[in-house]
Amino acid sequence: MLKPVAVLSLLLTTSSLAAQEAPPPPVSAATSDVSAGVAYLMDLYGLSQSEADERISLEEEVSAFATQLKSSNPDGFGGIWIEHSPVYKIVVAVKDNTDAQALRKMVSPQMRRYLQTKKVKFSEAEIEVRIDRVIxxxxxxxxxxxxxxxxxxxxxxxxxxxxxxxxxxxxxxxQDLMSFVQIKKGSVPSQMQATGMQSGDGVYGGWSFSDSTADASRYVCSFAFNAKDNLNRPIILTAAHCANNPRIYYQRSGVPHWVSLTFEKEWIGPGTKYDYQFHRTDGLNNGAWVWFDNGPGKIDFKGFRPSDDHTLDSSKNIIASQSAEGYYAVKGTWGYYDQKVGQVLCKSGRSTGLTCGQITHGYYTFNGIKGWIETGLSSAFIYAVSGDSGGAVFTEPTTAGGIKAAGIVTAATIHDPTRNAKGEVNFSGDERPCLPFMEGNSSYPDVGPDCKMIHMPIDYVDDQQLITIVTQ
Known part of the structure; x- marks a missing residue:
């Protein structure tokens, strides 16, 4: 059954590993023969590795081409997106009589094979104006x-x-907008300066934290990326709707102890397109690293009912090509205008570890404000749940372990894989609840297209004051 899941402040009862911070980052990033994003496309669409590699390799060119067209033809450019099924194509939407052959000559021969044009009613600029009027x-x-x-x-x-x-x-x-809008009932996703430091303590993206309660099992949110504020001081980012007094329990680095991070603005809340806060990390080791958990205990989520224990399903969330745990190296950023429908993004969060999906919608309105990005079509057993809020969203990791910072996890919806809409247990539990085949299943009459996750694009963090993501 499709349910909104709060990725906000649900306090999770966790496994014994919950009381340990991740180990410090290595000298070099995690590497693999098959990147997480390539593995995701192979799994979801049954592609060969070479086919998936080619699709991933074109994603940066797609974003760069969109930027070029928006600048050169703002009144005629209607957008760009990627379709993976039933056949792979890169679609350029045009409002005017743009010459398709001229467009094809502007891209590489590799991308040219898949480029198609589609005539649309509105330019991107007109779409933005109409959405603003609706809001x-x-x-x-x-x-x-x-x-x-x-x-x-x-x-x-x-x-x-x-x-x-x-x-x-x-x-x-x-009235003049009625033909522009479709209205339906659906699921609205829910929002999912240190003291006490000891030598060697650090903090990195992908780690998780507790609230003010000195209880190592009460993890409420995840960290996204290390950054620098406008005075070049070290900070770490998370979601604004998370607790604003994060505490980290350190065990591996020596004598067990707590470290509390002091609150520092900006703390941007409801009614805006911003869902981030940051905290000073002076004195803590930090750097351009994002931790990920891809091991046999990666799902830290008990389910919708006390009897549902999805920690036992952790093996179903593992991405086979990636190591059980490790760090990715942050090599750059991937902002709002870089992110196009069909592109692959991954995330690292406390409750479900490393998972990947693809952008399903831009122009996304959440909390009455447009500017969010929705991802879905995940091949994960559980894509994102409570405790993943504030986690790092990034471009699919390269085989060398490099990523670009793309956003901060805000909210999600998931399917309960063990029960139907009436609460009856009639599935085996082996189904992956985030896959499209769940839609239309007679046991799931209220299921929408698939699991969704919403994130705030990373370039929003410097709208109020200069914040720079730490990169290598």
Missing amino acids: QALLPLNINYVSYYEHKNDSLVIETSLDSGVGLIRQALP
Whole structure:
């Protein structure tokens, strides 16, 4: 059954490993013969490694081409996205009579093989204006909804979990926007300066933290990336909706002890497109590393009911090509305008470890504000749950272990793989709840397309003041 899952402050009862911080990073990043993103595409679509490698290799060119077209033809460019199924294609949306052959000559021969054009009603600029009008019209309703733009049918889809919300939204919209909008009932995802330091203590992206309670089993959120503030002081990023008094329990580095990080602005909350806060880490070891857990105990989630223990499903979340644990090296950033539908992103979080999916929607509205990115179509058993909030979202790791910082985990929805919509246990539990085949299954009448995760693009962190992600 599809349920909204709070990745905000659910306090998790964890395994014995919960009381340990990750080991310090190595001299070099984790490496593998097959990158996590390539393994994800191979798993989800049944591709050969060479086919998946080729698709991943084109993602940066797709983003660069979009930037070029938006600059050179702002009134005619309607967007760009990747489709992986039933056949692989890179689609350029155009409003005007742009010459398709001229577009093809602008890209590499490798990308040219897959490039297609699609005539659309609106340019990207016009889409933005219309979405802004919708958001303003719905603001007085004070109801939870999400929205995302579907290029395939030139429409904005609005989803609300309230039966009454569909009617309220329809009444609030200006008449000239009605043909632009589709309204339906769906699931609205939920938001999922140190003291006491000892020599050798550090903090890195992908680690998790507790709230102010001195209880090593009460982990509430994850860290994203190390950074520098406008005064070049060391800080670490997490989600704004997480506890603003993070505490880390250190065990591997010596005598067990707690380290508390002091609160430092910015702490950006509801009603904005920002979901981040940062904390000073003076005196702690830090660097351009993101920890990941890909081991047999990686799922730290008990489920929707006390009897559901998904920690036992950890082996189903493992990405076979990656090591059981390790660090990726942050080599750069991948901002909002770089992130296009169909591109592969991965995340590292406390509760589900390393998982990968692909961008399913941009122009995503959450908390009444556009500018979020939605990912889904994950091949993971469980994609993201409570405790993953604040975790690192990044481009798929290269075989050399390099990544680019893409965002901070904000919210998610998941399917309960063991029960149907009536709460009955009639599945074996072996199904991967994030795969598209769950949609339309008779035992899951309320299931949407698949598991979703929402993140705040990483370039939003310096909108208030200069913050620089630490990179190698």
